[in-house]
Each structure stands twice: as structure tokens, then as C-alpha cells.
Amino acid sequence: MSNERISVAIIGSGNIGTDLMIKVLRNSKYLKMGAMVGIDPHSDGLARAARLGIPITSDGIEGLVKLPNFHEIKIVFDATSAGAHAHHNAVLQQYGIQVIDLTPAAIGPYVVPVVNLDEHRDAPNINMVTCGGQATIPMVKAVSQVAKVHYAEIITSIASKSAGPGTRANIDEFTETTSKAIEEVGGAQKGKAIIIMNPAEPPLIMRDTVYCLAEAGADQQAIRQSVKAMADAVQAYVPGYRLKQEVQFEEFKTDRPLNIPGIGKLPGLKVSIFLEVEGAAHYLPAYAGNLDIMTSAALAAAERFAETHLNKKIA
Structure with missing residues (x-):
């Protein structure tokens, strides 16, 4: 070429x-x-x-x-x-x-x-999609590739200083767009997105938490491997993208189902994934991983x- x-x-x-x-x-x-x-x-x-x-x-x-x-x-x-x-x-x-x-x-x-x-x-x-969507939807997809995901919720926390007028004007669109993409791209039956602008000084690096309720009996080791492989794939073009700790699991059996607003009580495997996104600092500060x-x-x-x-x- x-x-x-x-x-x-x-x-x-x-x-x-x-x-x-x-x-x-x-x-x-x-x-x-x-x-x-x-x-x-x-x-x-x-x-x-x-x-x-x-x-x-x-x-x-x-x-x-x-x-x-x-x-x-x-x-x-x-x-x-x-x-x-x-x-x-x-x-x-x-x-x-x-x-x-x-x-x-x-x-x-x-x-x-x-x-x-x-x-x-x-x-x-x-x-x-959105910054939160780019960070978290790969993780929802990683879980849904292994097991059916009844519900996925993502919480994106960004430094207040990294949220410009465009981001602030689009907060409603952020939650709606990200929620829909969690379902359409991530593969969850129902998605929810939350964004937090943290005013802390010095500014904090972008953090994302992903909660998935997968079908009961899902293979935990297969989910761990799928999440790790997906994180590596994202890291290929976002070097500051990383898992902050091992994937966490909690089982909810039929006698102790998880109550999900808008869906009801469901048994299943709760999967918790914790991410950090550090920016490359080409133009924006390193804490602005959401923009990077x-x-x-x-x-x-x-x-x-x-x-x-x-x-x-x-x-």
C-alpha cells in the first residue's frame, strides 16, 4: 500500500x-x-x-x-x-x-x-456513544458473550474539571444514549447509566463501575477470562484503560433474589467490574480519561x- x-x-x-x-x-x-x-x-x-x-x-x-x-x-x-x-x-x-x-x-x-x-x-x-459507554460497554459485552445478562448498570465518575460546556449540556442525552447502547451493543436485556462529576481537588482520574446480573449458574472463570481479553483489546487503542481489581461475583438464589427497579426480583450471578481510564495527556490532562x-x-x-x-x- x-x-x-x-x-x-x-x-x-x-x-x-x-x-x-x-x-x-x-x-x-x-x-x-x-x-x-x-x-x-x-x-x-x-x-x-x-x-x-x-x-x-x-x-x-x-x-x-x-x-x-x-x-x-x-x-x-x-x-x-x-x-x-x-x-x-x-x-x-x-x-x-x-x-x-x-x-x-x-x-x-x-x-x-x-x-x-x-x-x-x-x-x-x-x-x-459516550465516554462512559466506550469504557463500560466492552465489559458488558464481555459478560454477555459468556452468559445471558438480564440487567447491566454502569456508573461513570469523572473529574468536574474535565466536563466542559458540551458535556454538561448533554447530561440527559448521556444517560439515555449510554443506557440504550448497553442494550443494543453490550447485549444486556435492560441497561442503566449514571454519571457523577466529582469536584475533588486534585482532580480524580476517570473511574467506571459495571454491574451485571447474569443468568444463574454462569461460568465465573469464563467471565473473568472474557473480561480480561476485552480489557486487553480496549487497551490496544486506549493505553490508560485498565481493570482496577479482579472481577467480583455474588450469587443470588431463588430464595434471595435481587430486586431490580423496573424489572422485579430475579435470581442470578451479580458481576462487578471496576475500571480506571487514564488519559494519554496529548492535549488534555491525564485525569481526563473520559475525553481521551x-x-x-x-x-x-x-x-x-x-x-x-x-x-x-x-x-
């Missing part, structure tokens, strides 16, 4: 977009930066892009379309907000551009790279898309 790369644009010059730009420049094998797009002409992200010689516009999606090199761009990352994404996607689809959505808008299918990326390589729009896992997952998806584009070109 030649050294040719696919040109990409990032909409959103805030923390997530800027971190993603640096990841594309430093770590990408198949991508090159075609444009950085924002709406604040004084944003640090646009200033950095300009210093690096990347085409920029502070006129949003309309400015992107007017850039001289727009026709070269094949993939666009949207790191803005769920509300803005619908308009951005409508414009980009007119030009046949593949869109990777880092907001909780969920217009396209939910994608967690280690779980279902290959199923959606040709999708015009994919949704990267989103940009890392989006980059992993774009790399696969670009590889597909290049293979089609060669064929």
Missing part, C-alpha cells in the same frame, strides 16, 4: 476536537488533517491548527464547505453538541462524507470499536474507515 492518507476534518475546536487533532497528527497511520472547524475565532484549537498549517474556519459547517480543499475531505468528526450535530450531518451527507459523531445525538448506529466496528464500516454516520477514551475510540474508527477507503481505491 502507498503512503497515501485520507483527509479528515474536525468540527469543534474545543478540548475534544483539539485533542483529536493532535492524535491524528501524532498517531494516525491512514489520516491527515484537512481542516479544523469552530465557531469561536479566538479558540485555542483553531489557533493551534493555524500554527500547524492546517486549514481553519470559524464559520462552522458553512465555512467548512467553502474551504478550497473541502472536496478532498472524506471523513468528518463532529465534536460539538447533540443539538448541532443533526444540521452538520444533514449538510455532510449531501457530499457523501462519512461522519463520526462524538456527541450523544445517536443519528447513526452506536459503535464501540472492539465490539462492533466491522459491522458498520460502510455506515454514512456512526455514533461513538472518546477521541481514541473515534480515531480507531476513522483509521478503519480510511483503510477501507484506500483498499477500495486500490481495488
Whole structure:
């Protein structure tokens, strides 16, 4: 294969977009930066892009379309907000551009790279769920690959300082999108998501807790092995992703079932998984693992898309 790369644009010059730009420049094998797009002409992200010689516009999606090199761009990352994404996607689809959505808008299918990326390589729009979803859904899937999961609940705890205005504006969408993806991608019959913004100083690294109620009699050793293998797979593109301790199990028999709101009393095997996500500190602080896992997952998806584009070109 030649050294040719696919040109990409990032909409959103805030923390997530800027971190993603640096990841594309430093770590990408198949991508090159075609444009950085924002709406604040004084944003640090646009200033950095300009210093690096990347085409920029502070006129949003309309400015992107007017850039001289727009026709070269094949993939666009949207790191803005769920509300803005619908308009951005409508414009980009007119030009046949593949869109990777880092907001909780969920217009396209939910994608967690280690779980279902290959199923959606040709999708015009994919949704990267949420930071909590990227961290925890692989664990729910690891359990559901071994045993039926009646219910899965995830609690994501992030440093308050790592939650920008976009994250704060999308809290409702976060819980709804993550809950649905736990079911659709993770394989749980019922999912629930909770997010906690911790104001502690110094800021704490992202932590995630995953609780699954699996069918009674599930093979504990097989679940442990599946969880470990999945954690290793995520770590391949998010180096700071790790299990904090051994997987914990608790059995609930028919004479002492677990009461789950909205479902009722169920016997089964409770599986508890404890995670930590440390950021790579490319642009964001190391404690902002919640933002780093989103940009890392989006980059992993774009790399696969670009590889597909290049293979089609060669064929």
C-alpha cells in the first residue's frame, strides 16, 4: 500500500476536537488533517491548527464547505453538541462524507470499536456513544458473550474539571444514549447509566463501575477470562484503560433474589467490574480519561474507515 492518507476534518475546536487533532497528527497511520472547524475565532484549537498549517474556519459547517480543499475531505468528526450535530450531518451527507459523531445525538448506529466496528464500516454516520459507554460497554459485552445478562448498570465518575460546556449540556442525552447502547451493543436485556462529576481537588482520574446480573449458574472463570481479553483489546487503542481489581461475583438464589427497579426480583450471578481510564495527556490532562477514551475510540474508527477507503481505491 502507498503512503497515501485520507483527509479528515474536525468540527469543534474545543478540548475534544483539539485533542483529536493532535492524535491524528501524532498517531494516525491512514489520516491527515484537512481542516479544523469552530465557531469561536479566538479558540485555542483553531489557533493551534493555524500554527500547524492546517486549514481553519470559524464559520462552522458553512465555512467548512467553502474551504478550497473541502472536496478532498472524506471523513468528518463532529465534536460539538447533540443539538448541532443533526444540521452538520444533514449538510455532510449531501457530499457523501462519512461522519463520526462524538456527541450523544445517536443519528447513526452506536459503535464501540472492539465490539462492533466491522459491522458498520460502510455506515454514512456512526455514533461513538459516550465516554462512559466506550469504557463500560466492552465489559458488558464481555459478560454477555459468556452468559445471558438480564440487567447491566454502569456508573461513570469523572473529574468536574474535565466536563466542559458540551458535556454538561448533554447530561440527559448521556444517560439515555449510554443506557440504550448497553442494550443494543453490550447485549444486556435492560441497561442503566449514571454519571457523577466529582469536584475533588486534585482532580480524580476517570473511574467506571459495571454491574451485571447474569443468568444463574454462569461460568465465573469464563467471565473473568472474557473480561480480561476485552480489557486487553480496549487497551490496544486506549493505553490508560485498565481493570482496577479482579472481577467480583455474588450469587443470588431463588430464595434471595435481587430486586431490580423496573424489572422485579430475579435470581442470578451479580458481576462487578471496576475500571480506571487514564488519559494519554496529548492535549488534555491525564485525569481526563473520559475525553481521551472518546477521541481514541473515534480515531480507531476513522483509521478503519480510511483503510477501507484506500483498499477500495486500490481495488
